[in-house]
Amino acid sequence: MSVVLELKGLTKRFGGLAAVNDVSFKVREGGISGLIGPNGAGKTTIFNLITGVYKVSGGAIEFRGLPVQDKEPYQIAGLGITRTFQNIRLFKELSVFDNVLTACHASAKYGLTEAVLRLPRFRREEKALHEKADSLLEIMGLRDRTDVTANNLPYGLQRRLEITRALALDPKLLLLDEPAAGMNPDETEQLMRLIAEVRSRFELSVLVIEHHMDLIMGVCEHIHVLSFGCTLADGTPDEVANDPQVVEAYLGAEEAKK
Amino acid sequence: MEYIQGIAILIGINLIAVLGLSILTGFTGLFSFGHGGFMAIGAYISAIVTARLHLPFALAIIAGAVSAGLVSIFIGRLTLKLKGDYFCIATMGFGEAVRVILNNIDYVGGARGWESLPQLTSIWVVLGLDIAAVIVAWNLINSRHGRNLVAVREEELAAQMAGIDVYRHKMIALVVSAAMAGIAGALMANYIQFIRPTMFNMAKSTDLTIMVIFGGLGSISGSIVGTFLLVSLPELFRNFAQWRLVIYGLAVIVIMVGRPKGVMGGFELTPSGIRKSMAARRARLALEAEARALEREDLA
Ligand SMILES: Nc1ncnc2c1ncn2[C@@H]1O[C@H](COP(=O)(O)OP(=O)(O)OP(=O)(O)O)[C@@H](O)[C@H]1O
Ligand SMILES: [Mg+2]
Numbered sequence: 001m002s003v004v005l006e007l008k009g010l011t012k013r014f015g016g017l018a019a020v021n022d023v024s025f026k027v028r029e030g031g032i033s034g035l036i037g038p039n040g041a042g043k044t045t046i047f048n049l050i051t052g053v054y055k056v057s058g059g060a061i062e063f064r065g066l067p068v069q070d071k072e073p074y075q076i077a078g079l080g081i082t083r084t085f086q087n088i089r090l091f092k093e094l095s096v097f098d099n100v101l102t103a104c105h106a107s108a109k110y111g112l113t114e115a116v117l118r119l120p121r122f123r124r125e126e127k128a129l130h131e132k133a134d135s136l137l138e139i140m141g142l143r144d145r146t147d148v149t150a151n152n153l154p155y156g157l158q159r160r161l162e163i164t165r166a167l168a169l170d171p172k173l174l175l176l177d178e179p180a181a182g183m184n185p186d187e188t189e190q191l192m193r194l195i196a197e198v199r200s201r202f203e204l205s206v207l208v209i210e211h212h213m214d215l216i217m218g219v220c221e222h223i224h225v226l227s228f229g230c231t232l233a234d235g236t237p238d239e240v241a242n243d244p245q246v247v248e249a250y251l252g253a254e255e256a257k258k
Numbered sequence: 259m260e261y262i263q264g265i266a267i268l269i270g271i272n273l274i275a276v277l278g279l280s281i282l283t284g285f286t287g288l289f290s291f292g293h294g295g296f297m298a299i300g301a302y303i304s305a306i307v308t309a310r311l312h313l314p315f316a317l318a319i320i321a322g323a324v325s326a327g328l329v330s331i332f333i334g335r336l337t338l339k340l341k342g343d344y345f346c347i348a349t350m351g352f353g354e355a356v357r358v359i360l361n362n363i364d365y366v367g368g369a370r371g372w373e374s375l376p377q378l379t380s381i382w383v384v385l386g387l388d389i390a391a392v393i394v395a396w397n398l399i400n401s402r403h404g405r406n407l408v409a410v411r412e413e414e415l416a417a418q419m420a421g422i423d424v425y426r427h428k429m430i431a432l433v434v435s436a437a438m439a440g441i442a443g444a445l446m447a448n449y450i451q452f453i454r455p456t457m458f459n460m461a462k463s464t465d466l467t468i469m470v471i472f473g474g475l476g477s478i479s480g481s482i483v484g485t486f487l488l489v490s491l492p493e494l495f496r497n498f499a500q501w502r503l504v505i506y507g508l509a510v511i512v513i514m515v516g517r518p519k520g521v522m523g524g525f526e527l528t529p530s531g532i533r534k535s536m537a538a539r540r541a542r543l544a545l546e547a548e549a550r551a552l553e554r555e556d557l558a
C-alpha cells in the first residue's frame with residue numbers, strides 16, 4: 001500500500017480555538033478515503049490546509065513524500081491536488097464549457113506573446129484544450145449542457161460541473177467537500193457511483209468529506225473521524241462504525257440537535 | 259473636417275487607455291481610480307523624449323509605455339496581495355501622488371504645465387495603434403491567459419484551486435493596462451502639445467473607468483462603444499458649453515439605470531459573440547422547459 005498524502009500532527013489555530021488539533025492520517029494511493037465528523041469538527045479546515053488556502057499552525061503535510069505545507073495554493077494545485085467546495089464555487093457567469101476549458105489551462109504551454117500573435121503553437125494547443133474540455137464533459141454527462149451559463153444549472157449539475165472542472169487539472173488527489181450536500185437519496189446514490197467511476201477511470205485518489213456516516217460507508221475503503229478538531233477514530237468503515245467513541249459522538253450530536 | 263478629425267483622434271487616444279483598463283477592470287475585476295497617473299507618466303516621459311531629447315516619436319511612445327509598465331510593476335508588488343478594495347484605494351493614492359510629484363518638478367513645467375510640445379500624433383498613428391490595441395486585447399482575452407483573468411474575476415479561490423497564479427495574473431492585467439495608458443498619454447501629450455498635472459487627476463481616471471463600465475464590464479466591443487459615445491458626446495455638445503456635462507451625466511445615468519451592466523453587458527458584438535449568447539439563451543430555455551415538464555410529471 002503506497003501513501004499519496006500524509007498529515008503529520010497537523011494543527012490549525014484561529015485565535016484561541018484549535019480548529020484542527022494534532023491530526024495525523026494517511027490517504028492511500030488509488031483509494032477512496034472518507035473524512036467525517038460532526039459540524040465544526042474541522043473537516044473543511046483540513047481541506048483548506050492541504051490546498052494551501054490556510055497556512056498551518058503546526059505539523060506537516062506530505063504529498064507523495066514532498067512537504068507542501070509552505071507552498072502557495074496554485075502550486076499545490078499544480079502538483080496534482082485539487083478540490084471542490086462545500087458551498088459550490090463555479091465561475092458563475094461563464095458557460096459550462098468555459099468553466100472546464102478555463103481549468104484545462106495547465107495542459108497548454110504557450111506564452112503571452114504566442115497568444116497575442118496567434119502563433120502556430122497557440123492554435124495547436126488551443127485546439128487540444130477544446131478537445132480535452134469536450135471529452136471531459138462527455139465523460140461526466142454534461143455534454144448536452146455545454147452552453148448553459150453555470151449559474152443557471154440545477155444544483156445537482158453544478159456539483160457535477162465542479163467535479164468536472166477539478167478533473168480538468170489531471171489531479172492525482174481529488175478532495176471533495178460534502179459533494180452530496182442538499183441532494184436527495186437518489187441523486188446521492190448516483191453521485192457516489194460517479195465518484196467511484198471517476199476514481200478508476202482517471203486513476204486518482206479521492207478524499208471525501210461527508211456529514212452522514214451511513215452515506216460514506218458504501219464507497220470508502222478507509223475512514224478518518226474527527227470531532228472538535230481531534231482524531232476520534234481511524235480505520236475501515238466497519239471498525240469505525242463499531243467504535244464506541246464514534247457512536248457516542250454521533251449520538252451526542254444527534255441529541256444536541258434535538 | 260478638421261473638427262471631426264480632432265474628435266476622432268481624441269476617441270482613438272482614449273480608446274487605447276480604455277481597452278487597457280477594460281482588461282484590468284472588465285475582465286480581471288480590479289477597479290482602478292489611478293490610471294490617469296499611468297497616462298501622466300506616459301505623457302511626461304514621451305514629452306521629455308520628443309521635446310527635450312529630440313528623439314523619434316516611436317521611441318517616445320515606447321518609452322512612455324515601458325515607464326508606465328515598470329511603475330505599475332512596483333505598484334502591483336505593493337498592492338496586489340491586498341484584498342480587492344484596498345487595491346482600488348491604493349490606485350487612487352497613486353494617481354494623486356503622481357500629480358503632486360509632477361507639480362513639483364520644474365524640469366517639466368511643474369504645476370503651470372508644459373507648453374509648445376511638438377505635434378507628432380497624426381490620425382494615422384492613432385488609427386494604427388488602435389487597431390493594434392484591439393487585436394492585442396482581443397487575442398489576450400481569448401487565450402488561456404485571458405480565461406485565467408476572467409476566472410480570477412469570477413471566483414478567486416476557485417481560480418487558485420484550478421492552479422491559476424492569481425497574483426501573477428493580476429500583475430499581467432495591471433502591467434498591460436498601465437502600458438496602454440502610457441501609450442495613450444504619449445499620444446495625448448504630442449497631440450494637444452500642452453500637458454499639465456491636473457489633466458491626469460482623479461477625474462480623468464474616473465472618466466476612463468466610467469467608459470469601461472458604461473460600455474459593459476467584460477466586453478471589448480462594449481469598451482469601444484463606451485469610448486465612442488462618452489468621448490464624442492461632450493465634444494459634440496461643446497456649443498452648449500454649460501450643458502455638456504449635464505448631458506454627459508444624464509447619458510451615463512440613463513444607461514446605468516436602464517442597463518445596469520452597461521451598453522453591452524459582457525456581450526461581444528462579433529459573430530462568435532452573437533453565436534455564443536444565442537446558444538446560452540437557447541440552452542437556458544431548454545433547461546427551463548425540462549424543469550417545467552418534470553413538474554408536470556410530478557403533478558400527474
Ligand atoms: N477562517 C476562520 N476563522 C475563524 N474560525 C474558523 C475559520 N474557519 C473555520 N473556523 C472554525 O473552525 C472550526 C472548524 O470549522 P470547519 O469549517 O473546518 O468545520 P467542518 O468540520 O467543515 O464543519 P461542517 O460540517 O459544518 O462543514 C469551526 O469552529 C469554525 O468556526
Ligand atoms: Mg465543512
